[in-house]
Each structure stands twice: as C-alpha cells, then as structure tokens.
Amino acid sequence: MVKARGRKKRPGKRKGNSRWRWLTRLFWLSVVVGLLFLLALDAVVYQKFTGKKWSLPSHVYSRTLELYQGLSLSREQLKWELDSLGYKRVAAAKTPGQYSVSSRRVEIFSRGFEFWDGSEPARLMTLTFAGNSVSGLVDAKRVEMPLARLEPMIIGGIYPAQKEDRELVQLGQFPPALVEALVAVEDQGFYSHHGVSFRGIFRAFVANVKQGRIAQGGSTLTQQLVKNFYLDQQRTLTRKALEAIMSVLLEIHFSKDEILETYFNEVYLGQAGERSIHGFGLASRHYFQQPVEELELHQIALLAGLVKGASYYNPWRHADRAQQRRDLVLDVMARQGVISTEQAAAAQKKSLGVVSSRSGGGRWQYPAYLDLVKRQLRGDYQASDLETEGLRVFTNFDPQVQRKLERRMVSRIENLESGYRITAGDLQGAAVVVRVGAGEVLAIAGGRQPGYAGFNRALDARRPMGSIIKPAVYMTALEQPSLYTLSSQINDTPISVKSENGEVWQPRNFERKSHGQIPLYEGLGYSYNQATARLGMDVGLPAIINTVRRLGYEGRMRELPSLMLGAVEMSPLDVAQLYHTIAANGFYSPLRAINAVFTAENAPLKRYPFAAEQRFDPAVMHLIHYALQVVLREGTGKSVYKRLPQDLVLAGKTGTTNDQRDSWFAGFSGNYLSVVWMGRDDNGKTPLTGGTGALQLWTDVMSELDNRSLVFNQPEGVSYHWVETDTGLLGRKGCAGSRYLPFIDGSEPVENGRCIPEPLDNVVDWLKDKLGW
Numbered sequence: 026m027v028k029a030r031g032r033k034k035r036p037g038k039r040k041g042n043s044r045w046r047w048l049t050r051l052f053w054l055s056v057v058v059g060l061l062f063l064l065a066l067d068a069v070v071y072q073k074f075t076g077k078k079w080s081l082p083s084h085v086y087s088r089t090l091e092l093y094q095g096l097s098l099s100r101e102q103l104k105w106e107l108d109s110l111g112y113k114r115v116a117a118a119k120t121p122g123q124y125s126v127s128s129r130r131v132e133i134f135s136r137g138f139e140f141w142d143g144s145e146p147a148r149l150m151t152l153t154f155a156g157n158s159v160s161g162l163v164d165a166k167r168v169e170m171p172l173a174r175l176e177p178m179i180i181g182g183i184y185p186a187q188k189e190d191r192e193l194v195q196l197g198q199f200p201p202a203l204v205e206a207l208v209a210v211e212d213q214g215f216y217s218h219h220g221v222s223f224r225g226i227f228r229a230f231v232a233n234v235k236q237g238r239i240a241q242g243g244s245t246l247t248q249q250l251v252k253n254f255y256l257d258q259q260r261t262l263t264r265k266a267l268e269a270i271m272s273v274l275l276e277i278h279f280s281k282d283e284i285l286e287t288y289f290n291e292v293y294l295g296q297a298g299e300r301s302i303h304g305f306g307l308a309s310r311h312y313f314q315q316p317v318e319e320l321e322l323h324q325i326a327l328l329a330g331l332v333k334g335a336s337y338y339n340p341w342r343h344a345d346r347a348q349q350r351r352d353l354v355l356d357v358m359a360r361q362g363v364i365s366t367e368q369a370a371a372a373q374k375k376s377l378g379v380v381s382s383r384s385g386g387g388r389w390q391y392p393a394y395l396d397l398v399k400r401q402l403r404g405d406y407q408a409s410d411l412e413t414e415g416l417r418v419f420t421n422f423d424p425q426v427q428r429k430l431e432r433r434m435v436s437r438i439e440n441l442e443s444g445y446r447i448t449a450g451d452l453q454g455a456a457v458v459v460r461v462g463a464g465e466v467l468a469i470a471g472g473r474q475p476g477y478a479g480f481n482r483a484l485d486a487r488r489p490m491g492s493i494i495k496p497a498v499y500m501t502a503l504e505q506p507s508l509y510t511l512s513s514q515i516n517d518t519p520i521s522v523k524s525e526n527g528e529v530w531q532p533r534n535f536e537r538k539s540h541g542q543i544p545l546y547e548g549l550g551y552s553y554n555q556a557t558a559r560l561g562m563d564v565g566l567p568a569i570i571n572t573v574r575r576l577g578y579e580g581r582m583r584e585l586p587s588l589m590l591g592a593v594e595m596s597p598l599d600v601a602q603l604y605h606t607i608a609a610n611g612f613y614s615p616l617r618a619i620n621a622v623f624t625a626e627n628a629p630l631k632r633y634p635f636a637a638e639q640r641f642d643p644a645v646m647h648l649i650h651y652a653l654q655v656v657l658r659e660g661t662g663k664s665v666y667k668r669l670p671q672d673l674v675l676a677g678k679t680g681t682t683n684d685q686r687d688s689w690f691a692g693f694s695g696n697y698l699s700v701v702w703m704g705r706d707d708n709g710k711t712p713l714t715g716g717t718g719a720l721q722l723w724t725d726v727m728s729e730l731d732n733r734s735l736v737f738n739q740p741e742g743v744s745y746h747w748v749e750t751d752t753g754l755l756g757r758k759g760c761a762g763s764r765y766l767p768f769i770d771g772s773e774p775v776e777n778g779r780c781i782p783e784p785l786d787n788v789v790d791w792l793k794d795k796l797g798w
Contacts, residue, residue, distance in 0.1 A: 063270070063274075066267075066270065066271060066274065067274050067278075069255070070255070070271050070274045070275055070278070071274075071278055073254070073255065074254075074275065074278070074279060074283075074287070078254075078287065078290075078291075079189070079191060079193075079290075079291075080185040080187075080189070080412065080413035081191070081193070081413060081414060081415030081625060082182040082183055082184040082185060082189075082190055082191075082412060082413075082415065083182060083183040083402075083411050083412070083414070083415065083416035083417070083418055084179050084181075084182045084192075084415075084416075084417060084418065085179065085180050085181045085182060085183070085395060085398055085418045085420060086177040086178065086179055086180065086417065086418065086419045086420060087177045087178040087179075087180050087420060087422040087423070087424050088177060088419075088420065088421055088422055088423050088467075088620070089140065089174050089175065089176070089177045089419075090106055090174070090175045090177075091172060091173075091174050092150075092152060092159065092162055092172070092173045092174070092175070093159065093162060093171065093172050093173075094159055094160065094161060094162050094169075095158060095159065095160075096158060096159040097157060097158050097731035098157070098158065098159055099154065099156075099157040099158075100126070100129075100131060100154045102157075102425055103131055103152065104124075104126065104131070105425075105428070106175065106424065106425065107124050107131075107133065107175075109178060109314075109424060110175065110176065110178060110314075111310070111313065111314035111315040111316075111380075112124050112133070113315070113319075114126065117132070118132045118133060118134040118149060119134065120134055120319070121134050121135065121136045121137070121147040121319065122134065122136055122315060122316065122319040129153055129154055129155075130151055130152065130153050130154070131151070131152045131154070132149070132150070132151045132152075133149070133150050133151075133152070133175075134147065134148070134149045135147055135148055135149075135150065135173065135174075135175055135176075136176055136316065138174070138176035138177075139627050140174065141419060141621050141623055141627070141629065145174055145176075148164060148165070148173070149164065149165040150162060150163065150164055150165070150170060150173050151163050151164075151167075177419065178424055179310075180390065180391050180394065180395060180420070180422055180424075181391065181392070181395040181398075182300075183399060183402070183411045183412055184300060184412060185412040185413055186412070187301075188299045188300050188301055189300075189301050189303050190297075190300050190301065190302060190303065190307055191290060191291075191302075191303040191304040191306065191307050192304060192306035192307040192310065193290055193304070193306065193415075193625075194289065194290065194304065194305065194306035194317055195286065196282055196285060196286035196289065198306075198317065198318050199289060199305065199317055199318070200317070200318060200320055200325060202322060202325050202358075202363070202364070203289075203305060203317070203320070203325045203328065203329065204285065205358065205361075205363040206325055206326055206329040206354055206358055206363065207246070207289075207329050207332065208246070209354075209357050209358050209361040209363055210329055210330070210332075210333075210354050210357050210358075211246055211249070211329075211332060212245045212246040212247075213361070214245070215245065215246050215247075215281065215285075216281055218245055218247075219273060219276045219277075220245065220247045220248070220269070220272035220273040220274075220275060220276035221245060221247075221248065221269045221272055221273060222245050244268075245272065246284070246285070246288055247272040247275055247276060247284055248268050248269065248272045249288065249292075250272075250275070250284060250287060250288045250291060251268050251271045251272050251275060252268055253291055253292065253293065254287065254291050255271060256268060256271075289304060289305050289306075290303070290304040290305075290306065291303060291304065292304065292305070292332055293335055294307075294308035294311075294328065294331050294332070294335050295308060295311055295312070295331065295335045295336075295339070296335070296336070297311060302335075305317050305328055308328055308331070309324075309328065312324075312327070312328070312340065312379045312380065313378060313379060313380060314380045321372075321375075321378075322355075322364065322368060322372045323351065323355075323372040323373070323375040323377075323378065324378055326351045326352075326354040326355045326358070326372060327340065327347060327350075327351040327354075327377060327378075327379075329354050330347070330350035330351050330353065330354045331347075331350075333350065338350045340377045340379045341379065344377060347377060348377060351373075351377070352373045355369040355372050355373055356369060390475075390476050391422065391424075391427060391469075391476070392471070392476065392477070392478035392481070393469040393470060393471030393472075393481050393483055393484070394420075394422050394427070394466075394468065394469045394618065396471070396481045396484060397466065397469060397483075397484060397598070397618045398418065398420055398422075398618050398619060399411075400484070401617075401618055401619050402418065402619065402622070405622075405631060406622075414624070414625065415624070415625030416622055416623065416624060416625065416630065417622070417623040417624070417625065417627065418619060418622050419619070419620045419621045419622070419623070420618050420619055420620055421460070421463075421465035421466055421467060421617060421618060421619070421620055422466075422467065422468070422618070423467040423468060426458050426467045426468040426730065427467075427468040427469075427470075429468075429726060429729040429730070430456055430458060430468045430470050430726055431470060431475040433722060433725040433726050433729065434454055434456065434470050434473055434475075434722060435473060435474075435475065436725075437454075437721055437722040437725050438452050438453075438454055438473045438703070438722075441703075441713065441718060441721070445711075445712045445713065447711065447712070451705055451709070452473070452703060452704075452705065452711065453472055453473055453482060453703070453704060453705060453706055454470065454472065454473050454482075454701065454702065454703045454704075454719075454722065455470055455471060455472060455481075455482035455483040455486055455596075455597045455701075455702045456468075456469070456470045456483065456597060456699060456700065456701045456702070456722065456723075456726065457469055457470075457483050457597050457598050457600075457601040457699070457700045458697060458698070458699050458726065458730075459601050459605055459616060459697070459698040459699075459700075460696065460697065460698075461605065461608045461609060461693055461694070461695065461696050461697060461698050462608075462609050462612075462614075462696075463614070463617075463635055464605055464609075464614035464615060464616050464617055464635065464637075465616075465617055465618075465620075466598075466601075466616050466617065466618045467697075469481075469483045469484075469598075470483060471483045471484070480706075482596075482597070482702070483596065483597045483598055484596055484597075484598050485596060486596055486597070486702065487594040487595060487596050487599075488594055488595070488596075488682070488686075488687045488702060488704060489591055489592055489593070489594055489682040489683075489686075489687055490591035490593055490594070490595050490600065490680055490682075490689065491590070491591035491680035491681050491682040491687055491689055491715065492552045492554075492557075492590065492591055492661075492678065492679060492680040492681060492689075492715065493591065493600060493604075493678045493679070493680035493689045493690070493691050493715070494573070494588070494589070494590070494591045494593065494680075495549055495552065495557050495589075495590070495591075495678065496549065496607060496649055496652075496653065496678055497569055497572045497573045497576060497603075498557055498560060498561045498564070498569055498572075498589050499545065499548070499549045499557075499560070499649060499652060500572055500607075500641070500645060500649050501561075501564045501568045501569050501571075501572045502545065502560055502563075502564050503545075503645050503648050503649060503769075504572075504641075504642070504645050505564070506768075506769040506771065506772035507771075507772065509545060509560075509564075510545065510648075510753075510766075510768055510769070510772050510773070510774075511544065511545050511546040511648055511651065511652060511766050511767065511768070512544050512545065512546070512748045512750065512753045512764075512766055512768075512774065513544065513545045513753060514542045514543070514544065514545075514752075514753050515542070515543060515544075515545055515548055515556045515559060515560050516541070516542060516555075516556065516559055517534070517539055517540040517541060517542075517543050517548065517553045517555045517556035517559075518539045518541065518555060518559075519531065519533065519539060519555060520532065520555055520558050520559055520562075522558070522562065522586045524585070524586070530585075530586045530587055532554045532555060532558045532587075532590055533554060533555065534553055534554050534555055535552070535554065535681065535714070539555060540553060540556075542751075543556060544750045544751075544753065544764075545560070545652075546651065546652045546655055546766070547655070547660075547750070548560065549652045549653070549655070549656065549660075549678075550652060550655030550656050550659055550660035550661075551659075551660045551661060552656075552660065552661050552678075552679060554590055557589060557590065558586065558589055558590065561586070561589035562586065562589075566584045566585075566586065566588065566589070567584065569588070569589060570582050570584065570588070573593075573603070575606075575613070575640045575641065576602070576603040576606045576607065576613070576640075577602040577603055577605070577606050577613055577615075578595065578599055578602065578603055580593075580595070580599065591680060591682060597700045597701070597702045598616070598700075600689070600691055600700045600702075601616060601691070601698060601700045602615075602616050603691075604691040604692075604693065604698055604700060605698055606640065606641070607646070607649065607650075607653075607693075608676075608693035608698045608735075609637070610641075610643055610646045610650075610736075611639060611640055611641030611642065611643060611645070611646040612637040612638065612639050612640070613637065613638045613639075613640045614635065614636060614637045614638075615636070617633050617635075619633045620632070620633055621633065642742075643740040643741075643742075644740055644741075644742045644743045644769045645769070647737075647739070647740050647743050647767055648743075648767055648768075648769070650676050650735065650737060651737075651766070651767055653676035653677060653678060653692075654674065654675070654676045654735075654737075656676070656677060656678055656679065657675050657676065657677055657692070661679040661714075661715065661716050662677055662678070662679050662690070662692070662716060662720055664716060664720065664721075664724070665677075665692075665720065665723075665724050668724050668728055669724060669727065669728060669732075672734070673694065673732055673734055674694070674695070674734035674735040674737055675692060675693070675694050675727075675732075675734075675735060676692060676693060676735055677690060677691055677692020677693065677723070678690070678691055678692070679714070679715030679716045679719070679720055680715045680719075681713075681714040681715045681716075684710045685710060685711050685712065685713055685714060686704055686705070686708055686709065686710055686711065687702065687703075687704045688702070688703040688704060688711065688713040688714060688715050688717070688718030688719040689701070689702055689703075689715050689719050690715050690716075690719035690720040690722075690723045692723055692727075693735065694727065694730075694732035694733060694734065694735055695732070695733035695734050695735045695736050696731075696732060696733045697727065697730050697732055699723050699726055699727060701719040701720075701722045701723045701726075702719060703718040703719050703722070739767070742769060742770050743767050743768065743769060743770065744767070744768055744770055744773065745765050745766065745767050745768070746765070746766060746768055746773045746774070747760070747763045747764070747765055747766075748763065748764055748765075748766050748773075748774060749762050749763055749778040749779075750762050750763070750764050752778050753774055754774050754776050754777060754778030755773075755774050755775070755776065755777045755778060756777075756778050756780060757780050759780075760778075760780035760781060761780075761781040762781075763780075
C-alpha cells in the first residue's frame with residue numbers, strides 16, 4: 026500500500042510572516058511612542074507658555090520728585106532730572122515724555138505711572154521759576170495745580186542667577202511700527218504660516234547654496250521663540266526637528282498675538298556687564314532711556330535690527346555696523362509698504378540716538394546705595410523672592426543729592442591731593458547724607474569714583490572714629506546735671522591711665538599743648554583730648570558705652586579708656602546712625618533706605634514707616650547742641666562759616682585719628698545730616714585733620730543743599746544764665762569773660778562771681794539773633 030506523500034512546509038513563508046508581524050508591531054509601537062512623545066512635548070509647550078514664563082528681577086526705584094509751588098528746585102536741576110528720566114527736549118511738548126524750556130518756564134508732558142498710592146495719569150503742565158524755586162504750577166488749561174509727580178528713576182535691580190533682566194510690556198503697548206518692522210525683517214509670512222515656513226526654509230537653502238555658506242536662516246519668529254524660550258543654542262538636525270515640532274504645537278494652542286507678545290519680551294537684545302538685556306521694553310530704556318511706546322521710527326528700526334545679532338551690531342562698539350543694519354531695516358520696511366520711501370529716507374538721515382554707554386538706561390549708576398537697599402531687603406525677604414518675583418522696591422534715594430555729592434567728592438579729593446601733594450589716587454573718601462528727623466538715607470558715596478561697584482566704604486570701611494565719638498562722653502556727663510553743666514570746670518592737663526595688664530595710656534592734645542582749667546563746653550568745642558579723657562574717666566566707661574548704644578550703635582565695643590577718644594571702629598553709616606539721634610533731638614530712628622515694597626502687580630507687601638523712640642531728655646540734647654555749635658562757631662570746625670551763611674544754625678564735630686590716618690566730620694542742619702570720611706585704603710598716614718579734610722567736603726556738599734537752620738528753641742526745663750567761663754560762677758551781661766549759657770533748671774550756679782565790665786562787642790554773640798538778646 027502506497028502512503029500518500031505529505032506537503033512539505035515552506036519555512037520561507039513562515040519567516041516572511043513573522044518579519045511582517047514584527048515590523049507591524051514595531052510600527053505601531055513607534056506610533057504609540059511618537060504619540061506619547063508628542064503628548065509629553067505638547068504638555069511641556071503648553072504648561073510653560075501658560076505658567077510663569079520668566080524669573081523676574083526686582084526693580085529698585087528712587088524717590089518720586091513731587092512738584093509744587095515753593096519747591097526749592099532750579100530750572101537746571103529740573104532739566105537734569107528730566108534728561109535722566111529720558112524725557113526728550115522739544116520746541117513744544119505734545120506727547121508724554123517730552124519737555125520744552127523757555128527763559129523762566131519749563132513745560133512738561135509727564136508720563137503716567139502706577140504709584141504705590143494710585144495711578145498718576147500722563148498730563149501736560151507748566152512750571153515757572155523765580156530764582157532757584159518753583160513759583161507756579163499750572164495744567165494744560167492754565168489752572169493751578171497743588172501737586173504733580175514725575176515717575177521715579179529705576180536705579181537698579183536684584184537679578185536671578187542667570188542675570189537676565191527684562192521689563193514686561195503688553196503687545197498693545199508696543200508701537201505698531203515695531204511689530205511691522207520685526208515681521209518685515211524676520212518673518213514676512215508670520216501671519217500665514219503655522220509655525221514653520223517651508224517657503225522660508227527653501228529660500229534660505231537657495232541663498233546658502235549660492236553663497237557657499239550659511240548666510241540666511243529659515244526660522245520663523247515662532248521657531249526663534251521656541252529656540253530661545255524652550256531649547257538651548259545647539260545647532261543639530263535633531264534639535265532643528267524638535268524646534269519645528271514644538272513651533273507647530275505652539276501655534277495650535279496660542280494666537281499669533283500671544284506668540285508675538287512673548288517673543289517681544291523674550292528676545293535677547295544686548296548686554297550690560299553681567300546683566301543680559303531681554304525684550305524690547307527694557308532694550309528701549311537700555312539704548313534710548315525711553316519707554317518703548319515713545320520710540321521714533323529710526324529708533325524702532327535699530328532695535329529690530331539688533332535681533333539678528335545684538336553683540337555684532339552693538340551701537341556703542343560698532344556704530345557703523347549698527348547704522349547699516351538700521352538703514353537696511355528701513356529699506357525693507359519701505360519695500361514691504363510698511364512705510365513710505367520718504368519716511369525711510371528721513372529716518373536714515375538721523376543719528377542712532379543712543380544714550381552714553383555708561384548710563385545704561387539709568388540703571389546701575391548708584392551701586393553704593395543699591396548695596397544698602399539689598400542688605401535691608403534681605404532682612405525681610407528670601408533671596409529667591411527678590412530674584413524671581415518682580416518686586417517693585419521704592420526707596421528714599423534722591424538723585425539730585427547724589428549727583429551733588431558725587432561731583433563734590435571727586436573735585437574735593439583731587440583738590441586735596443594737589444594741595445597737600447598726596448600721590449594721585451591714594452586718597453579715598455566715603456559719605457552718607459540723611460534727612461534729619463525722618464531717618465531717610467538720601468545719598469551714599471562708597472568711594473571717590475562715582476558709579477564704581479567695588480568696595481563700599483560707606484558701609485564696610487570700619488575705621489577708628491577719632492574725636493567724633495566725643496559727644497557721647499559729654500552727653501553722659503550732662504545727663505548728670507547735679508555734677509556737670511556746660512560751665513563746669515574740667516582739667517585739660519596730661520593724664521596717665523594704667524590698665525590691668527600694666528600698659529599705660531597717655532593721651533595728649535593734638536597740638537601738644539595743655540590749657541589748664543576750662544569750661545566743659547570748650548573741651549568739646551576745641552576737641553581737647555586730655556580734658557575729654559579726664560571727664561570720661563570720671564563718668565565711667567560703662568556709662569559712655571551705654572550712651573553710644575542708646576545713640577544707635579549695636580556693634581562690639583571694648584571697655585578700654587582709649588574708646589573715649591575714638592578707639593572704636595565704625596563705618597560712615599554707623600556714625601550717621603549715632604549722629605542722627607543727636608540731630609533728631611534725642612529720638613532714635615533706624616536709618617531707612619527703603620520706603621515700600623510692592624508686588625509686580627502693584628499689591629503692597631511691606632511699608633517701612635517712620636518710627637522713633639525718645640532715648641535722651643530734650644534738655645540734655647539742647648545742651649549738647651549748644652556745644653556742637655561751639656565746634657563750628659569757634660572751635661575746630663569754624664572754617665565752615667567762611668563759605669556758609671552766618672545765620673544758618675549748624676552743629677557738628679570733627680574727628681582725626683592717630684597719625685592723621687582718618688579724617689572725619691559729622692554735622693547737621695535742620696533738615697540734612699552728612700557724615701564724611703577720608704583716608705587711605707592701606708591705612709597709611711595723611712596730612713589731613715578732620716577740619717582740613719572731611720570738613721571741607723562736608724561744607725562743599727552742604728553748600729549745595731537747601732538747608733534750614735537747626736531748630737534750637739529753648740525747651741521746657743532749660744534756662745539761660747550769664748556765667749563767668751573761667752570760674753563757672755554767675756556773671757552778668759557786659760562782664761569780662763561772661764557767657765550766656767543754657768542750664769537744666771536747678772543746675773545753674775548760685776554763687777556770684779566778680780564782674781569786670783567789658784564792651785558787649787567782645788562777648789560771644791552768635792546766639793544773639795536766635796535768643797533775642
């Protein structure tokens with residue numbers, strides 16, 4: 026029987042089916058993975074675009090200039106402020122950000138600003154001047170205005186780690202010409218493509234082939250945004266494909282206007298030191314010191330041209346390149362019909378119009394003051410909030426006072442180096458100006474070089490105080506009226522104090538002369554070291570240290586006799602805190618750089634209101650104010666009145682340390698306190714005393730400020746009596762050596778001295794007008 030032959034299996038067919046199944050599976054797996062990848066990529070694109078796009082730096086503002094009739098402000102000072110704010114001088118102010126000047130008038134079209142207490146609209150106003158003050162303020166209808174405010178300057182910021190700075194602007198605030206210029210130059214098909222322009226890619230490919238190099242890119246504005254906003258700067262095919270996919274996804278979810286607004290705020294447009302300039306809003310201030318909505322056509326074209334390469338076309342470093350690029354943008358706009366050929370030609374005739382590179386749009390010119398602001402902010406806010414939340418920090422910084430301080434600092438130090446034959450560049454200085462009573466820090470010079478962001482001597486140079494600590498010694502004594510008065514006789518003779526370790530302290534007067542028995546006020550007025558040391562040893566070091574603490578110093582102090590003559594190191598800001606308590610009639614107020622902090626949306630976060638604590642009796646303060654006036658009228662600071670008005674009541678104290686290594690002066694009027702230090706960074710000797718160095722700069726600065734006399738009214742519990750200064754006994758008007766001195770009631774002498782008649786003209790009379798005798 027023959028068996029049927031079975032069919033042979035075909036292994037090739039089975040293998041083919043298996044391969045096909047695997048390819049099918051691989052295909053669908055790839056589809057699934059691709060879809061998952063697209064979904065994940067889509068989520069990334071959507072979430073970042075709808076979430077918090079940027080880490081926004083905090084911006085720091087100056088004080089607001091309030092304009093009103095009677096304001097002490099010259100026409101030139103107002104012009105400087107307007108120029109610093111980026112206002113444009115024109116024949117007639119017609120739009121915000123413009124001003125015009127005539128012989129006695131300044132017409133301003135102010136910008137609107139969102140202040141902490143409400144929105145200030147843009148408005149036209151006219152100010153008239155009489156001398157150095159505002160005599161009239163009217164609006165566009167010639168109606169008198171009680172008050173108007175100019176927007177504050179942005180003086181700096183606190184930036185995230187990547188140092189990106191930007192000013193967010195809504196699309197509707199950008200000039201239409203800027204939008205049209207960017208689209209015309211960078212992406213003519215922006216409103217018709219869906220994220221990727223194949224026509225643009227082909228055009229770029231042809232251009233690159235013709236030139237044999239990458240001469241033109243095919244990226245759309247959307248692709249440029251994706252590259253800058255989501256990706257890195259790598260140039261690979263994979264990265265390019267990813268960029269294209271994300272661009273399409275972005276266009277699916279968001280409108281052209283939303284994409285354009287983000288692009289306008291993201292694009293990199295320059296560098297200011299470590300700080301990178303992003304967005305057209307900030308770039309406008311950086312290059313032109315103007316808000317972007319005020320830009321003219323030639324300025325708009327320059328900014329649009331910088332998109333191609335902000336470093337390559339830097340208008341400060343490469344002005345010719347920048348101008349060629351700007352003119353090309355104008356030509357393209359004309360060809361596209363965005364502007365007429367006449368408009369393009371007119372704009373091409375104009376200069377680039379950028380501000381000086383140093384101004385940087387008004388930012389980072391005042392690093393010493395900004396340093397103080399940052400330190401005070403860090404006590405209330407975390408660094409991450411300051412660097413990323415876009416806080417608005419309003420300060421007490423007065424750019425007018427700062428300008429005067431910086432100018433005088435430079436000229437006086439150069440003058441001293443020349444006059445005393447000090448090696449040029451060796452002498453340094455620092456200064457702080459404070460508003461008396463309010464405790465507002467108005468200006469700071471951290472060194473002789475304006476705008477230098479290095480060592481801040483005003484805050485960090487801790488130098489021996491010298492004689493400017495002496496008021497604390499005399500205040501400690503005067504707080505014991507049963508023991509000490511201004512007429513108390515103290516001994517100005519050599520003194521030796523032996524310490525526990527056997528060292529002997531032997532202070533001597535600066536001029537190496539002794540004066541025997543002197544009245545107490547004279548010891549401070551003439552800064553006699555021996556008399557002060559004897560008085561200090563009598564009242565005790567613990568009591569003196571307590572007085573310094575109450576004046577406002579919280580640092581370390583060693584209980585050594587030399588402390589009485591200034592062997593304690595303080596910064597100029599520390600000294601300003603002490604002297605502000607003295608100037609404020611014994612009321613302690615922490616010195617404040619910051620006025621208020623608001624969120625990016627202008628919601629209040631924290632205010633820094635004025636706070637005061639009375640730490641000294643007004644009667645004691647009246648006596649110490651008298652003695653500090655003696656310093657300037659008769660003593661070590663009397664050169665002040667060679668340049669300042671005789672009827673201006675001032676008080677202050679000179680300070681000189683061993684070997685004249687430090688020159689100090691701290692003094693005040695009724696509304697300004699200034700502290701000045703001069704010396705060398707290497708602590709070397711100088712030929713300067715407090716009177717020949719720091720006092721001269723102090724006088725320079727105060728001569729430029731609108732000072733009011735120190736309020737020196739006789740307080741309750743104080744009475745004036747004629748006293749013989751050489752005996753401390755009661756005298757009479759017209760007696761030789763008699764002086765009219767204030768006493769805390771009950772502390773005045775009761776025993777009469779002998780009276781030798783003397784013409785009244787020989788009696789110290791600088792208080793005549795003040796007290797009416």
